[in-house]
Amino acid sequence: MNEREFVDSLRKRFEKPPGLVSDWMGDDCEVIDIGDPENYLLLTVDTSSEMVDFPQNAPPFEVGYFCAALSLSDIAACGGNPTGVLVSCSVSREYIEEMQQIYTGIEKAVNDAGTVILGGDTNSAGEFSLSVVSIGKVKKENVLMRRRAGVDDVVAVTGYLDRFNYGYRQYENNVSVGFRNMLRQPAPIEAGKVLAAVGGVTSCTDLPDGLVKTLYDNSPSGLGYLINDKDIPIQNKRSGVANFMLASRPAGDIQLLFTFERSSLEAIERAFSERRLSLQVIGVVTDSPGVRVNTPQGLLDVSVDIGFTHKFDDYKLFT
DSSP states (O other): OOHHHHHHHHHHHSOOOTTBOSOTTTSSSEEEOOSOSSEEEEEEEEEEEBTTTBOTTSOHHHHHHHHHHHHHHHHHHTTOEEEEEEEEEEEOGGGGGGHHHHHHHHHHHHHHTTOOEEEEEEEEOSSOEEEEEEEEEEETTTOOOSSOOOTTOEEEEOSOSOHHHHHHHHHHTTOOOOHHHHHOOOOOHHHHHHHHHHSOEEEEEEOTTOHHHHHHHTOOTTOEEEEEGGGSOOSSOOTTSOHHHHTTSSOOOSOEEEEEOGGGHHHHHHHHHHTTOOOEEEEEEESSSEEEEEETTEEEEEOTTSSOOOOSSSOOSOO
């Protein structure tokens, strides 16, 4: 059983709670109507573990930064403004002396996102893992969610999509890893707020599971995507390897994938330019299910299996 199958089983087992606006266990954040006439409450949690989400020899500051930014990126994907984070650490013996540096990294990521550490919990464990609960709010009329795209909507992303995977290749090839470039990726809070405010955005999600898997996760029923490989923003290209693979396997970066109506293109480009934010159009939404990528070798139908999925079988990305 993998992560997706397990979540599907939970959806069948439990009833959707009252006040939950987002898809039941299917959006980046739980979007909750708590009776505030203007805002929804946003809640999310992300857990990262050594050897699964980052290598054991990664600098503790970069580990802390990465884990906090992963969680905060879910708030960004909903167009929200973060209120604060709660941090729960399970600490192995190897990490005890590095905890201060880990929390310094968390603090930096949180401050970069314009928010604060509210509290948390610390426990001992056989392996180090870090869970970050992010709390935020968003105007009801501005909230962004997954799987709301329509046919002929434009598909775009923020920033380069291969920083994590380039670091992974360095690790696999026993080359000195550029951990700062790989792991110190700020949560795209400002980009999410711009998208929420500008109008015409039909869906939004973050990308840490890789481009292809995220496209599938963001697909409305019966619809799909046509992606132009040459337009995918890649920082470290590889001869003979398609850009969509460099952006998808084994995982992804802390960026946003979003769709919007064609009539909003100029307004979105202007808003991003004014704030010096990165925007790259990569394709369109189609009326054919699945993901197709236009490459120099021709049009490819791409499998949903390209990307990161927890499999509950002692799988470790970093061995």
